[in-house]
Amino acid sequence: xxxxxxxxxxxxxxxxxxxxxxxxxxxxxxxxxxxxxxxxxxxxxxxxxxxxxxxxxxxxxxxxxxxxxxxxxxxxxxxxxxxxxxxxxxxxxxxxxxxxxxxxxxxxxxxxxxxxxxxxxxxxxxxxxxxxxxxxxxxxxxxxxxxxxxxxxxxxxxxxxxxxxxxxxxxxxxxxxxxxxxxxxxxxxxxxxxxxxxxxxxxxxxxxxxxxxxxxxxxxxxxxxxxxxxxxxxxxxxxxxxxxxxxxxxxxxxxxxxxxxxxxxxxxxxxxxxxxxxxxxxxxxxxxxxxxxxxxxxxxxxxxxxxxxxxxxxxxxxxxxxxxxxxxxxxxxxxxxxxxxxxxxxxxxxxxxxxxxxxxxxxxxxxxxxxxxxxxxxxxxxxxxxxxxxxxxxxxxxxxxxxxxxxxxxxxxxxxxxxxxxxxxxxxxxxxxxxxxxxxxxxxxxxxxxxxxxxxxxxxxxxxxxxxxxxxxxxxxxxxxx
Amino acid sequence: xxxxxxxxxxxxxxxxxxxxxxxxxxxxxxxxxxxxxxxxxxxxxxxxxxxxxxxxxxxxxxxxxxxxxxxxxxxxxxxxxxxxxxxxxxxxxxxxxxxxxxxxxxxxxxxxxxxxxxxxxxxxxxxxxxxxxxxxxxxxxxxxxxxxxxxxxxxxxxxxxxxxxxxxxxxxxxxxxxxxxxxxxxxxxxxxxxxxxxxxxxxxxxxxxxxxxxxxxxxxxxxxxxxxxxxxxxxxxxxxxxxxxxxxxxxxxxxxxxxxxxxxxxxxxxxxxxxxxxxxxxxxxxxxxxxxxxxxxxxxxxxxxxxxxx
Numbered sequence: 186x187x188x189x190x191x192x193x194x195x196x197x198x199x200x201x202x203x204x205x206x207x208x209x210x211x212x213x214x215x216x217x218x219x220x221x222x223x224x225x226x227x228x229x230x231x232x233x234x235x236x237x238x239x240x241x242x243x244x245x246x247x248x249x250x251x252x253x254x255x256x257x258x259x260x261x262x263x264x265x266x267x268x269x270x271x272x273x274x275x276x277x278x279x280x281x282x283x284x285x286x287x288x289x290x291x292x293x294x295x296x297x298x299x300x301x302x303x304x305x306x307x308x309x310x311x312x313x314x315x316x317x318x319x320x321x322x323x324x325x326x327x328x329x330x331x332x333x334x335x336x337x338x339x340x341x342x343x344x345x346x347x348x349x350x351x352x353x354x355x356x357x358x359x360x361x362x363x364x365x366x367x368x369x370x371x372x373x374x375x376x377x378x379x380x381x382x383x384x385x386x387x388x389x390x391x392x393x394x395x396x397x398x399x400x401x402x403x404x405x406x407x408x409x410x411x412x413x414x415x416x417x418x419x420x421x422x423x424x425x426x427x428x429x430x431x432x433x434x435x436x437x438x439x440x441x442x443x444x445x446x447x448x449x450x451x452x453x454x455x456x457x458x459x460x461x462x463x464x465x466x467x468x469x470x471x472x473x474x475x476x477x478x479x480x481x482x483x484x485x486x487x488x489x490x491x492x493x494x495x496x497x498x499x500x501x502x503x504x505x506x507x508x509x510x511x512x513x514x515x516x517x518x519x520x521x522x523x524x525x526x527x528x529x530x531x532x533x534x535x536x537x538x539x540x541x542x543x544x545x546x547x548x549x550x551x552x553x554x555x556x557x558x559x560x561x562x563x564x565x566x567x568x569x570x571x572x573x574x575x576x577x578x579x580x581x582x583x584x585x586x587x588x589x590x591x592x593x594x595x596x597x598x599x600x601x602x603x604x605x606x607x608x609x610x611x612x613x614x615x616x617x618x619x620x621x622x623x624x625x626x627x628x629x630x631x632x633x634x635x636x637x638x639x640x641x642x643x644x645x646x647x648x649x650x651x652x653x654x655x656x657x658x659x660x661x662x663x664x665x666x667x
Numbered sequence: 668x669x670x671x672x673x674x675x676x677x678x679x680x681x682x683x684x685x686x687x688x689x690x691x692x693x694x695x696x697x698x699x700x701x702x703x704x705x706x707x708x709x710x711x712x713x714x715x716x717x718x719x720x721x722x723x724x725x726x727x728x729x730x731x732x733x734x735x736x737x738x739x740x741x742x743x744x745x746x747x748x749x750x751x752x753x754x755x756x757x758x759x760x761x762x763x764x765x766x767x768x769x770x771x772x773x774x775x776x777x778x779x780x781x782x783x784x785x786x787x788x789x790x791x792x793x794x795x796x797x798x799x800x801x802x803x804x805x806x807x808x809x810x811x812x813x814x815x816x817x818x819x820x821x822x823x824x825x826x827x828x829x830x831x832x833x834x835x836x837x838x839x840x841x842x843x844x845x846x847x848x849x850x851x852x853x854x855x856x857x858x859x860x861x862x863x864x865x866x867x868x869x870x871x872x873x874x875x876x877x878x879x880x881x882x883x884x885x886x887x888x889x890x891x892x893x894x895x896x897x898x899x900x901x902x903x904x905x906x907x908x909x910x911x912x913x914x915x916x917x918x919x920x921x922x923x924x925x926x927x928x929x930x931x932x933x934x935x936x937x938x939x940x941x942x943x944x945x946x947x948x949x950x951x952x953x954x955x956x957x958x959x960x961x962x963x964x965x966x967x968x969x970x971x972x973x974x975x976x977x
Contacts, residue, residue, distance in 0.1 A: 242779065243772055243775060243776055243779070244768075244772055244775070245760070245763075245771060245772065245775040258779075418761075419757065419760050419761050424760070428760075428763035428764055431763075431764040432763060432764040432768070436764075437669060437764070438762075438763075438764045439669065440671065442671070443669050443670070443671050453669060454669065454670045454671075454975075455668055455669055455670060456668050456669075456670055456673045456821065456915070456917075456920065456973045456974075457668075457917045457919035457920045458919045458920060
């Protein structure tokens with residue numbers, strides 16, 4: 186059987202936007218790849234998939250699942266068929282994200298200082314003060330260059346007509362960028378010559394831009410500031426990413442126990458004594474950063490870090506307290522922020538969102554539960570989420586009870602179907618739902634978005650949940666040059 | 668360099684050196700066990716590389732497959748190849764930004780190889796030498812990649828400090844336990860016995876080239892303790908230890924440097940200015956014991972002056 190026959194079996198759900206097919210003709214941007222695949226047999230494709238797995242395993246691009254005292258290495262599932270974005274689509278996405286990020290940075294500065302947006306009644310006070318990620322410790326303290334969000338991983342999805350929507354803003358410690366980089370490297374190995382012949386833009390600049398931004402944040406005026414990447418350690422599921430980024434930027438990878446604060450300065454413990462640290466790119470959540478200020482039993486942070494931060498002796502990336510801006514309830518107000526701070530119309534749309542803290546909206550949601558997805562406002566990773574169209578009545582009732590205990594902590598959105606893209610599934614190509622997370626970097630020189638990103642894919646047929654913790658995988662993501 | 672990183676590099680290297688030592692020892696002793704099935708016992712090997720009690724040693728010392736199982740893949744044995752390769756890899760994983768990508772991949776592959784149950788099964792059902800060879804070769808890759816890709820900086824110094832401390836201790840241990848098995852009876856000239864001892868530390872050929880008069884205990888002691896050109900000798904290990912340590916000289920940690928410089932210099936002199944006669948006069952066991960103790964103290968001092976970060 187030839188691969189071309191496989192393409193004939195590719196059945197797109199008519200209510201879904203497919204990235205490859207438009208009414209059973211191949212879209213322009215996919216033609217190069219489809220022609221290439223047509224020349225291959227299924228056996229060959231199967232071998233490519235095997236090779237990709239082997240490469241991930243041997244390079245240790247894995248996360249460890251610990252069970253009965255023993256670590257088992259797992260690969261984050263990778264689908265070999267790339268996801269392709271056209272130059273025009275990318276320009277639109279880029280502009281939209283840039284606008285959004287600009288507004289979100291202004292919002293964070295405002296909310297931790299003068300709070301004009303609250304006083305003007307655009308965002309209600311109670312929204313902010315009921316958010317567990319709003320940190321009083323950040324109040325009235327000028328962060329370097331007024332940048333709070335240095336790295337954002339904003340999630341986008343596409344509805345049935347191809348319109349892009351913002352699903353969520355990840356402004357704390359967005360992960361996955363190493364997969365953007367590694368997936369590309371794997372594609373280069375498994376499909377030789379395919380990338381150069383398809384005019385794909387490169388993603389390799391990411392670590393350089395990030396490093397340049399980190400250097401520019403150093404509070405000490407020195408040619409070689411000490412920059413560190415703070416990881417929770419080897420047991421963290423994103424540890425591979427932390428090592429990759431540290432290696433690619435040539436910065437020190439540290440754990441909390443490697444650092445110590447003395448007289449409001451942060452030092453790392455080295456073989457030749459203490460060395461002052463200037464910039465910390467942390468991959469540790471706010472609440473674990475400093476046991477003196479936040480969670481007192483945290484072993485991952487550094488005692489006294491917040492005082493050094495507030496004194497301006499060390500820069501922290503992303504800033505502490507960003508969770509107040511990517512809270513799922515505050516998400517609803519982002520379009521209003523864009524209008525308020527920038528006097529512009531939002532380029533990228535929000536998914537319509539109901540606040541369950543609001544009784545009228547809650548009633549509407551409760552009446553239409555089977556068309557809704559309900560999420561916790563501070564949840565992530567697809568945990569604690571209810572997909573109304575697949576949940577049983579008992580599940581829905583139980584979930585409603587949970588909601589009523591603290592409605593502010595929940596939002597609901599109508600189920601958006603997500604676009605589909607071709608995936609290699611046991612010997613044939615099949616459409617699976619995807620989202621897109623581009624990575625935006627914000628430095629003193631402005632906002633830069635590396636042309637690419639992480640495409641997450643729901644590998645189960647019909648599933649709309651792409652989170653890796655819920656059986657999702659990823660794809661190499663191509664942005665084509667104009 | 669971060670103290671934690673130095674610590675991890677040092678241990679990664681020690682574990683890999685130990686892995687190599689164990690695997691070679693198993694390979695040669697297996698061959699020996701096939702030569703002399705009645706007399707042969709695994710007791711010395713178990714004494715050198717495990718923490719088993721005497722009765723536990725006695726229980727398996729004549730059961731080759733049981734020894735292989737215990738020393739290669741037993742999860743309960745903290746010094747099994749499986750466990751120490753896992754530890755080496757865990758250490759490497761925590762310092763991936765300080766070792767080359769090739770080196771990390773090599774250790775990662777070693778880990779996946781030793782955990783490949785199908786492959787390792789061959790140790791118990793098939794010819795164990797071919798499996799041990801696969802594992803030894805993986806270790807050789809580690810040495811080669813370290814040599815070719817690692818920058819000659821502080822990290823490299825700690826790698827070598829770990830390696831040669833481990834090697835010196837191992838050679839002293841092997842010599843001590845092998846001779847204690849003979850009850851330090853230096854008159855024994857059984858060729859097979861000497862041959863396997865020398866083969867197990869890759870010194871057989873050098874011995875033949877150096878001494879043409881057959882096997883003599885004095886010569887074996889000289890080769891393993893005092894030959895500066897034999898890469899497994901104690902003197903060679905201490906020479907290298909000193910060389911790599913001296914690259915750490917640094918004004919910022921003067922106290923630690925001076926302390927360790929003194930300790931390493933002392934062992935170095937003790938070994939270098941010994942002769943076979945002076946060693947035998949002192950008693951081989953006593954001499955080896957004090958060398959091992961001092962090497963151990965050096966390890967403790969590194970912990971204190973260079974790796975203390977907790």
